[in-house]
Amino acid sequence: MGFELTILGSSSATPIYDRHPTSQLLVFRDRHFLIDCGEGTQMQMLKYKIRYHRISHIFISHLHGDHYLGLIGLLSTYHLQGRSTDLHLFGQQDLMDIIEMHLRASQTVLRYNLIFHHIRHYAPEILFEDDEIYVRSIVLNHRIPCTGFVFGEKPRPRRLKVDKLQEHNIPFTQYTRIKAGDNFVDSEGNVISNLELTEDPQPSRSYAFCSDTLYNPELAEDIKGVDLLYHEATFLHEMQERAVATFHSTAKEAAMVAKDANAGKLVIGHFSARYKDIEPLLDEAKTVFDNTELAVEGEVFKID
């Protein structure tokens, strides 16, 4: 069942070489999450034919312009196009003050509910959850308050062994309880173990978005076993000093996090404007963690 990431922006601080500032769309079944929203995100969504009206939750990692300057325009487009469904926005407190100031200046009262959720950047927290997925924040180390996000599927129900259920004449009405792990007890008090009636569920899938951050080996612990990891890789490792000075990571460091976290796959992005050719960043990451790909705009990564 669908769980996939679309890259909308892959550039760091400034747009260049037709690369755009950070933005990603994560679709989990019918849920559409937007992660960061750099300038031009709405144009990128038009270009890649994203059904952007389905986005219900927007997560902003931090308030450097390349991660949120497309947000005001998107909110305004929703307003002008008559959106009526609620929109949940997660970000640092200043973000809502900024939005309100823009709305005041244009004398706009949004036609839909914009529900703001203040992210506490100093400690991880569950930002959102429903019956199938949760989103939790990760504390990152950047020049200003910055968080990453883990999108984790909740444990899925056990899978029924239909032949066994039939063999024991178990009524349909009991299936939900058995899926949830209960044993079956018949009218005479005989117990049939759940283990006989079900198989283990499909493993839960997860995606971690690690936005701008200084390399932090402890991060791997926080995202252990993630299926897909996006980690910024602004520089080649030969520029590590510059990476440290600007609170960014190198391609090698991103791969070290992926390796230590035992991630399924790594996607690197947030490429510095100094790299017209980004292949060397990929090559460098692969020396440490082979299953790495570049965050090419328009590319879709399935989380299986």
Added chain:
Amino acid sequence: MGFELTILGSSSATPIYDRHPTSQLLVFRDRHFLIDCGEGTQMQMLKYKIRYHRISHIFISHLHGDHYLGLIGLLSTYHLQGRSTDLHLFGQQDLMDIIEMHLRASQTVLRYNLIFHHIRHYAPEILFEDDEIYVRSIVLNHRIPCTGFVFGEKPRPRRLKVDKLQEHNIPFTQYTRIKAGDNFVDSEGNVISNLELTEDPQPSRSYAFCSDTLYNPELAEDIKGVDLLYHEATFLHEMQERAVATFHSTAKEAAMVAKDANAGKLVIGHFSARYKDIEPLLDEAKTVFDNTELAVEGEVFKID
């Protein structure tokens, strides 16, 4: 000598059909003026290979997002790319408050001087002038405070008739005064009229930018004889009611302003998202004012 306009954005409220929100670059000799700065303007400037570091003055007509949401990103790019020259910004007072809030949130202190000039929207004023050009505001009638801008070349010096100057043995040192319109008086007190020594100068050229506005017949008086007129034409005239309700103009109305102003040429833009094909807007305008063109992005209009 160079005086030309490049269209960077032609869409109204939202980007669509690869049309972007309003922005224009006006180059007068070595001066680079940016007029409005909708979201994505910096990407558009990259696309059309504009030397955007040469821009010294930015004029923002009003604070609807489609006219200024690209500004914060551009200011940030200048900062990141090490700009050191002054940048003059003209706009409504709230604009500077908004910029300061963004800069605070990202903990950024710009590396260059951003000099803000508050436009008084209720009365026309000279916003800028030097020895060759002036910029004055025009009061427009939109839902929120909004001004247009006239960029006018100052009267050029009279052109010397070199053969006449030589015939009268007039020393070089007098040429500047004669160009400025003085008669020549020789050592014996004989007066040679300036009209004998010079010809009329090239006429001064001008460009008027009429951003979002309700149709206003009196506007023509304000921009009489302008060489190039940009006037918004959001709708076809069959949508006039909608134009009035949203404080916009129709293509026919834009053309009526051009005709009444006796403009040299009209460029229409700010096209509604309802028009994928914008040719009908051009056709409608031409029925009133033949020398009309569409504000196609990337197009350059010379002001001669």
